[in-house]
Amino acid sequence: MKIRIEEMNGIRTLALAGRFDASATGGFKDTFKGLLQEGSANYVVDLQKVDYIDSGGLGSLVSALRQTRSVDGDIRISGLSGKVRSVFELTRLHRIFEIFDDELQAVKSYRTN
Amino acid sequence: MNSLIIIREKHYSWLRGLGSADHPAMVTICNKPILEYMVDFIVLVGGKKIRLVFEEPDGSVEAYFGNGERWGVEIEYGNAQADDTIARVVEKNSSFGEQAPLIVIDGLLFIHYDKNARYEINPEGPGTGFLYNTKSGSISYSTADAAEQSTLVKFSPNLQVSTPGKIVNLFRITMQVLREEQHRYVIPGYGADKGVILGRNVEIGKGVKIHGPVVVGSNVRLLGSAVIGPNVVIGSNVIVDDGAEVRESLVMADTYIGRRLYISAKMVAGSKVVSVSNNASIEVSDEFLLSPLKRSLPINIVRYLFNVCGAFLLALLQLIPFCIFFTLGWLKGDLRFNKSRFLLSSxxxxKIFRTPSGFRTGAIDRIIRSLSLDRFALLNEVFLGKLQLVGNRLIPDTAEGREFVKDFSGYSPGIFNYTEADRLDPGAAESEIAERFYSANRGFLTESKSLMKALINNLLHNTQTLN
Known part of the structure; x- marks a missing residue:
């Protein structure tokens, strides 16, 4: 899985691409740990180019959310497509994460709060 | 024109389980889901794309509406959280909601449209205005320049809107549609006689009398000399037995009405009867009078074979070690069994299971857990079809457990579970995610892999217990 990190209006965005399964969770966790250590608290994770996500991927997103919320931050999700959205719904993660259509809107939403 | 339809399920949770509807939006009025009337209305006023936004999505809505092809419109799906305002929902669905003009229906509303009328929306100026706005729901319309607030938006011709906020309201709306407005909507079935609409596969006994207006769903048997109507809606998969009389009532899907029963001004769903005059509800415990009819589900042969063959193989492999180590454990006085009640479905x-407990830490206990011999006693439950070989974690029958499985429609416990297969902490959020994920993605390969992982994890780590 590829992770592209950018910054928009002071918000870190992580655009993931490929399969987000157990084999990719290590890379995601390490990347995220590094970002947290840099002091960022608010993130947008864009899953538009993720074509498959399993329980391992979802688990690492929840674990990342827990870490950011412990420092008063948040992770917002954008770009959920058909199958990935269904998995979010089945696992009730749409109740935990704020979900937006696109990355830009998710970044903007931090301002409107 | 696009439209967002926001269903806030928590306000309509009482509709769940009314008849066979899995989701409140799928509860029917004259055998057609309320949500379908809303979709029909949007199509009628020129909607091209509809996004259905849910707090509590459920596969039944998506399975029914699909991509909207059947309605000649593009249907998409989205999520909202319980406390999201309309503006927040529009913001979250930006790629969709920011395209004007936009109609937002917030809530489960029954719009009394007329399929033959041509509706026009007349905003007084640019911006957003409400066509209908009450505590229980709203219909708003946004023009291109939504920054300005328009003062008034009107439909021409005018529309009446009802909310199914209580059972009595649902009854009233159904009766209004049945008696006065049948011609205004497309109601599933064919017109057999004046005011009588019958679904597919309806069996009518020789002596049955039907007095319209009556709407009957599909796969219905009206037997012997039953009397149906006037003012009756019968859902699908219903049996009305010989001599029963149903008038001024709604019989929801999957219900059996017993012989010579007299139903008047009632709403019947399974074994539940609600009197619409005073909203009083009773549960009938005699299955010969009233009872829910279960739809037969296709048996997943591959899964069943996997379970039985796997359990049989495991029983063969475990039999001798089980006899040896349990005898040793018993002689040492280490072994005890606990009787506990566990949940089997959502x-x-x-059912009460005897599960081994009270192991002391010692070599024999470690071997028993490493070889998963603590599961041996439960293998017969797989043959009986009560437990899966690999499934969800066994949840004790407590208030907390019941709450957990209530909205977990695919919950199906197993002797080995997904949480131990992935070596997750049973109380952690990750465990719940894994349990739900695998439940929704069951298959021969996934389950074989989970079984192997659980056996290997037990062998190497022997840290997990059965529940």
């Missing part, structure tokens, strides 16, 4: 079925 609809609250339970």
């Amino acid at each position: 609809d609250g079925q339970t």
Whole structure:
């Protein structure tokens, strides 16, 4: 899985691409740990180019959310497509994460709060 | 024109389980889901794309509406959280909601449209205005320049809107549609006689009398000399037995009405009867009078074979070690069994299982757990079809457990579970995610892999217990 990190209006965005399964969770966790250590608290994770996500991927997103919320931050999700959205719904993660259509809107939403 | 339809399920949770509807939006009025009337209305006023936004999505809505092809419109799906305002929902669905003009229906509303009328929306100026706005729901319309607030938006011709906020309201709306407005909507079935609409596969006994207006769903048997109507809606998969009389009533899907029963001004769903005059509800415990009819589900042969063959193989492999180590454990006095009641499904079925407990830490206990011999006694439950070989974690029958499985429609416990297969902490959020994920993605390969992982994890780590 590829992770592209950018910054928009002071918000870190992580655009993931490929399969987000157990084999990719290590890379995601390490990347995220590094970002947290840099002091960022608010993130947008864009899953538009993720074509498959399993329980391992979802688990690492929840674990990342827990870490950011412990420092008063948040992770917002954008770009959920058909199958990935269904998995979010089945696992009730749409109740935990704020979900937006696109990355830009998710970044903007931090301002409107 | 696009439209967002926001269903806030928590306001309509009482509709769940009314008849066979899995989701409140799928509860029917004259055998057609309320949500379908809303979709029909949007199509009628020129909507091209509809996004259905849910707090509590459920596969039944998506399975029914699909991509909207059947309605000649593009249907998409989205999520909202319980406390999201309309503006927040529009913001979250930006790629969709920011395209004007936009109609937002917030809430489960029944719009009394007329399929033959041509509706026009007349805003007084640019911006957003409400066509209908009450505590229980709203219909708003945004023009291109939504920054300005327009003062008034009107439909021409005018529309009446009702909310199914209580059972009595649902009854009233249904009766209004049945008696006065049948011609205004497309109601599933064919017109057999004046005011009588019958679904597919309806069996009518020789002596049955039907007095319209009556709407009957599909796969219905009206037997012997039953009397139906006037003012009756019968859902699909219903049996009305000989001599029963149903008038001024709604019989929801999957219901059996017993012989010579007299139903008047009632709403019947399974074994539940609600009197619409005073909203009083009773549960009939005699299955010969009233009872829910269960739809037969296709048996997943591959899964069943996997379970039985796997359990049989495991029983063969474990039999000798089980006899040896349990005898040793018993002689040492280490071994005890606990009787506990566990949940078997999301609809609250339970069973008492004897599970080994009270192991002291010692070599024999470690071997028993490493070889998963603590599961041996439960293998017969797989043959009986009560437990899966690999499934969800066994949840004890407590208030907390019931709450957990209530909205977990695919819950199906197993002797080995997904949480131990992935070596997750049973109380952690990750465990719940894994349990739900695998439940929704069951298959021969996934389950074989989970079984192997659980056996290997037990062998190497022997840290997990059965529940």
